[in-house]
Amino acid sequence: MSQKRKSLKNPRNLAFLRQNGRCYYCHQPIWQQNPEQYAQQHGLSLQQAQRMQCTGEHLKAHKDGGPANTENIVAACLCVTSKDIDLSIYLRYRSIVSDLLLLDWICMMLIGEAMIRSVGAL
Numbered sequence: 001m002s003q004k005r006k007s008l009k010n011p012r013n014l015a016f017l018r019q020n021g022r023c024y025y026c027h028q029p030i031w032q033q034n035p036e037q038y039a040q041q042h043g044l045s046l047q048q049a050q051r052m053q054c055t056g057e058h059l060k061a062h063k064d065g066g067p068a069n070t071e072n073i074v075a076a077c078l079c080v081t082s083k084d085i086d087l088s089i090y091l092r093y094r095s096i097v098s099d100l101l102l103l104d105w106i107c108m109m110l111i112g113e114a115m116i117r118s119v120g121a122l
């Protein structure tokens, strides 16, 4: 009998769909094919987007006899599965970005109001 490790592609694709394109562990959106589009959608650099690539993860480890089937494979991002990247850094980054966007929006509103006022004064 062959000991060749079964491809995770099919169970991973199914897990990706089952989880609505989100990581099993951190619930962040993940991508399967297009990091450029993902980076654009989420306001990230390409390097940051690389960490959110969908990977197939065994719930029960392969070495412990966990099968490569849909029951045992979940879709997860790299930031959870690679141990040298701290997920909290990403989450902190996301909260800073949304704060900056809010500030931008407030600035636009103030500038807009000032312009209306100066036009009205003419």
Ligand SMILES: [Zn+2]
Residues within 6 Å of the ligand: 023, 024, 025, 026, 027, 028, 076, 077, 078, 079, 080
């Ligand atoms: Zn994750």
